[in-house]
Amino acid sequence: MMAGMTETPHPLYDRHRETLDRALTAITERGYWSAYPESPSPRVYGETAAADGKAAFEAYLGGDFPLDQPGDGSSVATEASPFGVPLDVRYPHAGADQLVSAATAALPAWRDAGPQARAGVCLEILDRLHKNVFELANAVQFTSGQAFVMAFQAGGAHALDRALEAVAYAYAEMSRHPGTAGWEKAAGKGDPLRMTKTFHVVPRGVALVIGCNTFPTWNSYPGLFASLVTGNPVVVKPHPRAVLPLAVTVKYARQVLAEAGFDPNLVQLAPEAQGEKLASTLALHPAVKIVDFTGSTEYGDWLEANARQAAVYTEKAGLNTVVIDSTDDFAGLCRNLGFTLTLYSGQMCTTSQNLLIPRDGIDTDQGHKSFDEVAAGIAGAVAKLTADPARGVELTGAIVNDGVLERLEEVTKVGEPVLESRSVAHPSFPGAVVRTPTVVKLDAGDTATYSREWFGPISFAIATDSTEHSLRILRETVGEKGALTAAVYSTDEAVLDAAEAAAIDAGVHLSCNLTGGVFVNQSAAFSDFHGSGANPAANSALTDGAYVANRFRVVQSRRHA
Amino acid sequence: MMAGMTETPHPLYDRHRETLDRALTAITERGYWSAYPESPSPRVYGETAAADGKAAFEAYLGGDFPLDQPGDGSSVATEASPFGVPLDVRYPHAGADQLVSAATAALPAWRDAGPQARAGVCLEILDRLHKNVFELANAVQFTSGQAFVMAFQAGGAHALDRALEAVAYAYAEMSRHPGTAGWEKAAGKGDPLRMTKTFHVVPRGVALVIGCNTFPTWNSYPGLFASLVTGNPVVVKPHPRAVLPLAVTVKYARQVLAEAGFDPNLVQLAPEAQGEKLASTLALHPAVKIVDFTGSTEYGDWLEANARQAAVYTEKAGLNTVVIDSTDDFAGLCRNLGFTLTLYSGQMCTTSQNLLIPRDGIDTDQGHKSFDEVAAGIAGAVAKLTADPARGVELTGAIVNDGVLERLEEVTKVGEPVLESRSVAHPSFPGAVVRTPTVVKLDAGDTATYSREWFGPISFAIATDSTEHSLRILRETVGEKGALTAAVYSTDEAVLDAAEAAAIDAGVHLSCNLTGGVFVNQSAAFSDFHGSGANPAANSALTDGAYVANRFRVVQSRRHA
Known part of the structure; x- marks a missing residue:
C-alpha cells in the first residue's frame, strides 16, 4: 500500500471531529444550527476581542501585507474604502504561471493525506479565522462598505458557517464510499473470487476562486473550502477593491497548513494590478480545473463559455x-x-x-x-x-x-x-x-x-x-x-x-409572508440553500451535493485478496 | 401545500423498496452484490424463457416496431447485423422539436410526483426489462455482434445492475435532505423565530441519451435512469446500427409509465435516418439540459464544446x-x-x-x-x-x-x-x-x-x-x-x-496481477467504478455521486411555522 492510503486519524481531524460530525448531521436535517456565534458581544467573544481585532486590522494599513508566498517582487495596492478610510495596503504580486506551478507542486502530498487529514486542517483554518474574526470583520467592513455588525455576521460568523457547510458536504461526498472494500463472488464449484479494492479520492487540479467586492468572504469561502478539502490547491483572486479580507484569510490558512506540515502554497493570494486581467489568465490556464466566481452576469457567462478545461461555478445577477x-x-x-x-x-x-x-x-x-x-x-x-x-x-x-x-x-x-x-x-x-x-x-x-x-x-x-x-x-x-x-x-x-x-x-x-425577524435577503447556513442553479442567476447552489461532488474523482485499484 | 409535496408511499415504491434499500447499502459498501442473475440458465430463468425471448425478438424482424409515440409518420430502418442476420425493423421517426415538446409537456407531473414515486416507477421498468431479458439479450446480440452469453450478461443483467446502481445514487442524492424541515432560532427575549422549509427536487429539463453500437444498453442505462429518476424526461437516441435494444427498452419503459398513470412520453425513442444528424440537433436544442454520450472522442469533444446549455457526460476513447x-x-x-x-x-x-x-x-x-x-x-x-x-x-x-x-x-x-x-x-x-x-x-x-x-x-x-x-x-x-x-x-x-x-x-x-477469473476489461456494478472522469477518456464515472448530483436542483420555499 502507498503511504497515506490507510488513514490514521489526523490530530486535527480528532480535534475537530465533533464539530464536523455535528455539521454532517446539520446538512442532513437542515434545521437551525450554527458553529460560529453571530453576536459580536464581549459576553461571547471576550472583553478585548473587538479592540484586538480592530488593532490587527489597523496594523495592516499603509504597509506591506505579510504573505510569504512565491511572487515576482512587485506589489499591488488597489483598494479604496467605501467609508473613505485610507487603506493603502500593498500585496505581493505573482504571475499566473508562478501561482499555478506552486499550487501544482503542492498537490500530491495534500491529495495523498486523505479526506480526514484535509478536513481536520480545513476545520483548523476555520477555527483560526474564527479566533481572528474581529480582524476579518474590520477588513470586510472597510472594503465592502458593510456596517460593522453586518460585516461581523455575514463577513465573519456566517461566512465561516457556510465554509463549514461546504466542508461537511465535501467530506460526506468523499466518505460515502469506504477507502477499501472486500469483494467476494461465488465462482461455480471453485473457490470464490476475492478482490480487495482501494478507492482513492483524487482532486481535479488547481482551483481558482474569484472573489467579489460586496461579500469577499461569504461568497468565496464555500468554493475555497470545498475545493481545498477535496484535495485541490486553491488560488484566491480577490476583487481589486476587496483584497484585505481574503489576504487575511489566506494568511491564516497558510499558517495552519505550514504548522500541519503541508505546503502553504495550497492556498495562495492572487492580487491583480489595475487592468491586468489576472482572473482571466488564471481561468484559462490549462492546469486550472475548477473556477468559482461571484459577480457580473457578463463575466460569469464569459467564464462558463471560455474556461472549458474547468468545472465553473458561477453566481451572477438576477431579478429578485x-x-x-x-x-x-x-x-x-x-x-x-x-x-x-x-x-x-x-x-x-x-x-x-x-x-x-x-x-x-x-x-x-x-x-x-x-x-x-x-x-x-x-x-x-x-x-x-x-x-x-x-x-x-x-x-x-x-x-x-x-x-x-x-x-x-x-x-x-x-x-x-x-x-x-x-x-x-x-x-x-x-x-x-x-x-x-x-x-x-x-x-x-x-x-x-x-x-x-x-x-x-x-x-x-x-x-x-x-x-x-x-x-x-x-x-x-x-x-x-x-x-x-x-x-x-x-x-x-x-x-x-x-x-x-x-x-x-x-x-x-x-x-x-415574511413579517417578522426573517428576511428574504438572508439565508441561514445549514438550512437554507443559497442560489438554486435552476435559473440564470447562478449555475449552482453554494452548498449542496452537486456543488462538491464534481471537485474530485474516485480512482480505484483492485487486486486479489 | 401543493399536490405531490408530501409524499405518500407510491405502490411501486413499496413494491421495490427492499431492492432499492439493498442497492443503497451496496453503493455505500461497494462489495459484491447483484440484483439481476447473470446466468441465462433455465434453472434461474425457467425452461421457456430463452425460447420465448428469442421468439419475441424474431417477431420484430422485418416489421414496424410497435411504439405509440409522437412521430412524423415516416419510419427508419438503419440496422445491419454483424452476424449477417437480416433485421429490417422499421422504427417510427420524429423530429427534434416534436420529441422535445412531448418530453417538456410530460415533465411537470413527473417532477411533482416526487423521488419515491419516480424511483418506484424506474425500478418497475427495470423489473419489466428483466422479465424480458432474453428478448433484450437477442436484440443486443444481433445488433452489437456480441456472442449470446455476453449479450445476456453485459447487455442484460449487468446493464440492469448498472441502471439500478444509478437509480440508487440518484435516490440517495435526492433524499439526503428531508422534504421539509423545521427551523427554530432563538431571538433574544422574544419568541424564537420558527420557519417551515420545503425542499423540492426540480429536474434540469429534457435529457438526451446517445447510445453506442457496441453496448447499446449497458452504456445507455446509467444516464437514462439517472436522468429519469431525478425527474427529467429522456429522449433516447440509439446508434443507427443498434436501435432495437433501446427500442425494446423504450417500449417497456413507456408501458410501465402509462400503467402507473404517467405520460409515456417521459421516455421516447429518437431513431435517426441516415445522415440526419438528429443527435446533434437534439444536443443543441435549448430545452435539452442533460446529454449522456458514449462513442468517439471526436464527437464527445464536439458535444462538450457545443452543447453548452446542457450538462454533458461523455465516455470516449482511450489507451488501455x-x-x-x-x-x-x-x-x-x-x-x-x-x-x-x-x-x-x-x-x-x-x-x-x-x-x-x-x-x-x-x-x-x-x-x-x-x-x-x-x-x-x-x-x-x-x-x-x-x-x-x-x-x-x-x-x-x-x-x-x-x-x-x-x-x-x-x-x-x-x-x-x-x-x-x-x-x-x-x-x-x-x-x-x-x-x-x-x-x-x-x-x-x-x-x-x-x-x-x-x-x-x-x-x-x-x-x-x-x-x-x-x-x-x-x-x-x-x-x-x-x-x-x-x-x-x-x-x-x-x-x-x-x-x-x-x-x-x-x-x-x-x-x-489478475491471473484468475477477474478481468481488467470487466467491472462489477455496485463495486467497481467504470471510468473515472479524471482523464480524457471520459468526463465522468458512470455511477457515482458526481454523475447524478447535477441532474436536478433543490428549490426551497419557507414560511413561518
Whole structure:
C-alpha cells in the first residue's frame, strides 16, 4: 500500500471531529444550527476581542501585507474604502504561471493525506479565522462598505458557517464510499473470487476562486473550502477593491497548513494590478480545473463559455422579485420589506428589486390598501429606518462603488419616485459615501426597465393587472434573467400554492409572508440553500451535493485478496 | 401545500423498496452484490424463457416496431447485423422539436410526483426489462455482434445492475435532505423565530441519451435512469446500427409509465435516418439540459464544446494499458490477458491495447522470460481460445462494423505480428463477420502508432527500456489520451505501489496481477467504478455521486411555522 492510503486519524481531524460530525448531521436535517456565534458581544467573544481585532486590522494599513508566498517582487495596492478610510495596503504580486506551478507542486502530498487529514486542517483554518474574526470583520467592513455588525455576521460568523457547510458536504461526498472494500463472488464449484479494492479520492487540479467586492468572504469561502478539502490547491483572486479580507484569510490558512506540515502554497493570494486581467489568465490556464466566481452576469457567462478545461461555478445577477397579493399584517409586511431594502443599501445579491403589486391594491388587516398606499407603506418603512443618520448608517453601510451611484442617478429618469434617495453624512467616517434607498413606481408595461438588474438601493413598485399577472411576470422574468430570491405575501392558500408552483417552474427559492425577524435577503447556513442553479442567476447552489461532488474523482485499484 | 409535496408511499415504491434499500447499502459498501442473475440458465430463468425471448425478438424482424409515440409518420430502418442476420425493423421517426415538446409537456407531473414515486416507477421498468431479458439479450446480440452469453450478461443483467446502481445514487442524492424541515432560532427575549422549509427536487429539463453500437444498453442505462429518476424526461437516441435494444427498452419503459398513470412520453425513442444528424440537433436544442454520450472522442469533444446549455457526460476513447514487470503465475497472466483480448474481439472500451514489456524480459515463476516469450505467451493464449471456431465465436462474437476491419488491415503495416488475425466462418451464422485478435510487436519509440486508439481486436506488445519506462509511458499516454482501464503485473510491492501512484496521477483505474477469473476489461456494478472522469477518456464515472448530483436542483420555499 502507498503511504497515506490507510488513514490514521489526523490530530486535527480528532480535534475537530465533533464539530464536523455535528455539521454532517446539520446538512442532513437542515434545521437551525450554527458553529460560529453571530453576536459580536464581549459576553461571547471576550472583553478585548473587538479592540484586538480592530488593532490587527489597523496594523495592516499603509504597509506591506505579510504573505510569504512565491511572487515576482512587485506589489499591488488597489483598494479604496467605501467609508473613505485610507487603506493603502500593498500585496505581493505573482504571475499566473508562478501561482499555478506552486499550487501544482503542492498537490500530491495534500491529495495523498486523505479526506480526514484535509478536513481536520480545513476545520483548523476555520477555527483560526474564527479566533481572528474581529480582524476579518474590520477588513470586510472597510472594503465592502458593510456596517460593522453586518460585516461581523455575514463577513465573519456566517461566512465561516457556510465554509463549514461546504466542508461537511465535501467530506460526506468523499466518505460515502469506504477507502477499501472486500469483494467476494461465488465462482461455480471453485473457490470464490476475492478482490480487495482501494478507492482513492483524487482532486481535479488547481482551483481558482474569484472573489467579489460586496461579500469577499461569504461568497468565496464555500468554493475555497470545498475545493481545498477535496484535495485541490486553491488560488484566491480577490476583487481589486476587496483584497484585505481574503489576504487575511489566506494568511491564516497558510499558517495552519505550514504548522500541519503541508505546503502553504495550497492556498495562495492572487492580487491583480489595475487592468491586468489576472482572473482571466488564471481561468484559462490549462492546469486550472475548477473556477468559482461571484459577480457580473457578463463575466460569469464569459467564464462558463471560455474556461472549458474547468468545472465553473458561477453566481451572477438576477431579478429578485416579491409578489404582493394580500396580508394579515400590513405593518409587518412594510417593516420586513423596508428592512430588506435598507440593509447594506440593497447591495446584496439577494435584495428584492421588483415588488409586484396589483394596480387595484390589496386586502390587508387594515382594510383595502391601494397600490400607492402599499408602495408608500414599504417606502415609509425604509424612510423610518434611515431617518436618523447615526442609526441609519448602521443598517445601510456605505455605497460600494461608483456604479451604484450612477444607477441611482439613472433611475431618477425612469419612473416616479415613491421615496427618493438621500445623501447622508456618516457620523463617524466623513469620507463615507452613504445613500438611502429609493423606491420607484413603474407599470407592468415598463419591462425594459425592471427586467434588468439595478444593483444597489433601488427597487421598483410595479403595478400589475392582478396577482395572476404578477406571477406570470415572476415566471417570465426570473426564468429568463434569473433570481436568487423570491417572496410572496398572501392570505390565500391558493395564491401561496400558485406562487410556489411559479417559483418551482422558475427555479427560485421562495419566502412566504415574511413579517417578522426573517428576511428574504438572508439565508441561514445549514438550512437554507443559497442560489438554486435552476435559473440564470447562478449555475449552482453554494452548498449542496452537486456543488462538491464534481471537485474530485474516485480512482480505484483492485487486486486479489 | 401543493399536490405531490408530501409524499405518500407510491405502490411501486413499496413494491421495490427492499431492492432499492439493498442497492443503497451496496453503493455505500461497494462489495459484491447483484440484483439481476447473470446466468441465462433455465434453472434461474425457467425452461421457456430463452425460447420465448428469442421468439419475441424474431417477431420484430422485418416489421414496424410497435411504439405509440409522437412521430412524423415516416419510419427508419438503419440496422445491419454483424452476424449477417437480416433485421429490417422499421422504427417510427420524429423530429427534434416534436420529441422535445412531448418530453417538456410530460415533465411537470413527473417532477411533482416526487423521488419515491419516480424511483418506484424506474425500478418497475427495470423489473419489466428483466422479465424480458432474453428478448433484450437477442436484440443486443444481433445488433452489437456480441456472442449470446455476453449479450445476456453485459447487455442484460449487468446493464440492469448498472441502471439500478444509478437509480440508487440518484435516490440517495435526492433524499439526503428531508422534504421539509423545521427551523427554530432563538431571538433574544422574544419568541424564537420558527420557519417551515420545503425542499423540492426540480429536474434540469429534457435529457438526451446517445447510445453506442457496441453496448447499446449497458452504456445507455446509467444516464437514462439517472436522468429519469431525478425527474427529467429522456429522449433516447440509439446508434443507427443498434436501435432495437433501446427500442425494446423504450417500449417497456413507456408501458410501465402509462400503467402507473404517467405520460409515456417521459421516455421516447429518437431513431435517426441516415445522415440526419438528429443527435446533434437534439444536443443543441435549448430545452435539452442533460446529454449522456458514449462513442468517439471526436464527437464527445464536439458535444462538450457545443452543447453548452446542457450538462454533458461523455465516455470516449482511450489507451488501455498493461504494465508487465514480473509475475509468479506466468500461465495465469497469459490466460487472463488472452481472455481479455479475445472477449468480444477486443471491441470493449475497456479492452487493453498497449502491453508494456521490458525489452530485456521479465522474471516469472517459470524463470526469466524474454520479451518475445512474454508476447508469444499472451498471443498463444489468444490463439488457443480461438483455435476452435465453434468455441471461439462464443467468445469473440462478430465484428461490429467496417471501421474495425479497416484497422485490422491497416495494422498489418505498422509492426511485426506476434499473432495474425484470421477470418473465421461462424458455424451458425454464415453471414457473420468474424476475425480473431491480432497482437503486434512495437517498440516504445513507435509512439505515433500506439498513442492512438485501435478499437477492435488489436493490441500491441511494446518493448520498453524498463518497468520504470513503462510506467512513464502509462503516465504520459494515459494522461494525454485517457484510458478506461490499466493493469500491472508484478511480484514487487514497490512496483505495484509505483504503478498505483502512476494510475492515480493519470486518473485511471488499476487492476493488479489478475491471473484468475477477474478481468481488467470487466467491472462489477455496485463495486467497481467504470471510468473515472479524471482523464480524457471520459468526463465522468458512470455511477457515482458526481454523475447524478447535477441532474436536478433543490428549490426551497419557507414560511413561518
